[in-house]
Amino acid sequence: MYLKQIELNHFRNISAENINFGKQINIIHGRNGQGKTSLLEAVFFLAITKSFRAKSEKIVLQHDKEYLQIAGLFETDKKDAFSVRIFYSVADGKHVFFNQNKIDKFSQLIGKIPVTLLSLEDLELAYGVPANRRKFIDILLSQVSPIYLQALQIYKKALSHRNRLLSLISENKENSSILFPWDEQLVKNGAYIIRLRQKFITFANEKIGDYYRKISFRNEQISIKYKTNVPFEAETGEIENVFKQTLFDNYDADVQRQNTLIGPHRDDLVFFKEGFPLKTYGSQGENKTLLIALKIVESEYLKEQTAENPILLMDDIFGELDNERINNLIQCVIPFGQTLITTTSREKIKGVPEESVRFMEIEQGKVVK
Ligand SMILES: Nc1ncnc2c1ncn2[C@@H]1O[C@H](COP(=O)(O)OP(=O)(O)O)[C@@H](O)[C@H]1O
Ligand SMILES: [Mg+2]
Structure with a gap:
């Protein structure tokens, strides 16, 4: 996938910009607080219809402005062109357009623009709570498969219904048979979720x-x-039968806690180096290297599953890496096609073949050269 051009209005500190990108490596450099991350955030927003760092649109809307707009022109690897536009206003909410046509459900866009993001916040993936790792794998698999996204949405709804019913049962206001249809939903969709996650992990372990x-x-x-x-x-x-049985066996504990304790909503990923959990034993540098490797694997998986090269977004990740490692990393990502990399220091990027790189400098929300 190739993002040819992006047009931004009132997004964070970017007032009005029209930016063209190169097909391979794009280095966006500039001092702190100039709008580098905001630019990547806007690209991610176009693909996922959400920010990766703000919970609501209000936060990315430029201060004192009424509306924001992000519009992108894309070209697939097969050379099909399409456009996506996102419009948000305080008065009228968020609207998404694909080739000028309004999309009813934002989930219809997910997967059309495969994207992988690597930012420092991702260290939360290594060190943070399991929910972060589930979010990572869920965003990835939702891009790979609309059925996964649907299964996830049904699963989450069924889970919250079931938990509400557990409270009623614990207060003797309902009896256990009322759980049956929700258990069926959990098992059916949960098994699908586990299978797809497992499939990705098998792939990841090979790479x-x-x-x-x-x-x-x-x-x-x-x-x-x-x-x-x-x-x-x-x-x-086989998952369905054991899942059902385990839910059944845990029934009393679930009622007592008024919470469903079994299921993929409590799963986790553990990373090992030489057989030891990296989270506990690894250095920060090792955890960071692992994350970079994981993101490259993620890109490869997206490419394999969607038959389309994802757009890679790398936000300010060169911190402690020396030039040789940075170079190695860039060599690893070149085969995936378009990559947008932000950095405070252009000097860090040396020795990359000139024909594959485009540099741009950003200052106070404007691309200056
Ligand atoms: N909603 C907003 N409206 C206007 N400016 C904002 C908004 N949100 C953040 N900013 C400002 O945008 C600037 C650019 O932020 P950022 O893109 O994170 O910078 P960096 O180049 O360091 O990645 C910062 O100075 C920040 O304070
Ligand atoms: Mg930044």
């Missing part, structure tokens, strides 16, 4: 070590484990 070693220059063994509390029949791949 992640190579990328890790390429960036770190260390010959270390890396692996990822998908940790689920739903017993999984590894031999047959």
Whole structure:
């Protein structure tokens, strides 16, 4: 996927800009607080219809302005062109347009523009709570499969219904048979969610070590484990029956806690180096290298599953990396097509083939050269 041009109005500190991007590496450089992250945020917004760092549109709307607009012109790897426009105003809410036509459900856009984001906040993925890792894998798989996104939405609804009913049961206002239809939904959609997550982890385990070693220059063994509390029949791949049985066995505990304790909404990913959990034993540098490798694997998976190169967004991640590692990293991402990289120092990027790079400097929300 190639984002040819983006037009921004009143997005964060960017008042009105029209920016053309190169097909391969784009280096967006500038001092702190000039709008680099905001630009990547706008690109992500076009693909996912949400910000990666703000919970509401109000926050990305430029101070004292009534509306914001982001419009992008894209070209697929097969050379089909299309446009996406997002409009938000305080008075009228958010509207999304695909080729000028208004989209009813934002989820219809997800997956059309495959995108991978790597930012410092992603360290939360390594160190933070399991919810961060589930969010990572859910965004990825929702881009890969609309059915996954749908399963996830149904699952979450069923879960919140079930939890509400558990409260009523614990107060003797309902009896347990009322859970039955919700358990069916949880099992059916939950099994689908677990299978797709497991499939990605299998793929990731084949690839992640190579990328890790390429960036770190260390010959270390890396692996990822998908940790689920739903017993999984590894031999047959059977999930539904064991899931149902486990829900049933946990019924009393669920009623007592008024909460569903079993299911993929409590799953987690664990990263290992040489057999030890990286979160506990790894250095910050190692965790960072792992994340970069994971994001490259994510891009590869998106490419394989959607038959389209994703757009890679890398926000200010060069911090402690030396030039050689940065170069290695850039070499790793070149095959994926378009990449947007922000950095405070242009000097950090050296030795990348000139024909694949476009530099632009951003100052106070404007591209100055
Ligand atoms: N809603 C907003 N309206 C106007 N300015 C904003 C808004 N949100 C953030 N800013 C400002 O935009 C500037 C650019 O932020 P950012 O893109 O994060 O900078 P950086 O180049 O360091 O990545 C900052 O000075 C920030 O205070
Ligand atoms: Mg920034």
